[in-house]
Amino acid sequence: xxxxxxxHDPNVTFVFANQGESASAARQFLSSESxxxxxxxxxxxxxxxxxxxxxxxxxxxxxxxxxRLVDRHMGMLSRATLTxxxxxxxxxxxxxxxxxxxxx
Numbered sequence: 447x448x449x450x451x452x453x454h455d456p457n458v459t460f461v462f463a464n465q466g467e468s469a470s471a472a473r474q475f476l477s478s479e480s481x482x483x484x485x486x487x488x489x490x491x492x493x494x495x496x497x498x499x500x501x502x503x504x505x506x507x508x509x510x511x512x513x514r515l516v517d518r519h520m521g522m523l524s525r526a527t528l529t530x531x532x533x534x535x536x537x538x539x540x541x542x543x544x545x546x547x548x549x550x
Contacts, residue, residue: 447525449481458532461485465492465503506531510538 452460462483464472469488476483487494494500498507498515508517508531516538517531 447523447528449483451525451528452484455532459485461487463487463489463494465489465495508532508535510535514538 448460448462451458460483462485464486466489467475468490472486472488475481476486489495495505498505498518500518502520504521504523506519506523506528507515508519510516516535519527519531
């Protein structure tokens, strides 16, 4: 579903982080599932999970355009939940941008 969302919405950047596996294991999984993804990162040391406090997999993190973590979802993600979270992140970006402009 995330691969389809990535292909469908070029205005949203998706980053896929593989946690704790080798590059060959990640390539094998992507190949076996016939997935073509952009922005696949390997994190064999699981540093990302530690830095953001991830306690369960899968966890989906949502960042706004300013790079601020605005939401997270633990567990499987439905299309409706993904759509709502993206809209919320975009809204948070607009709010942050407006607030920053007013502060200057």
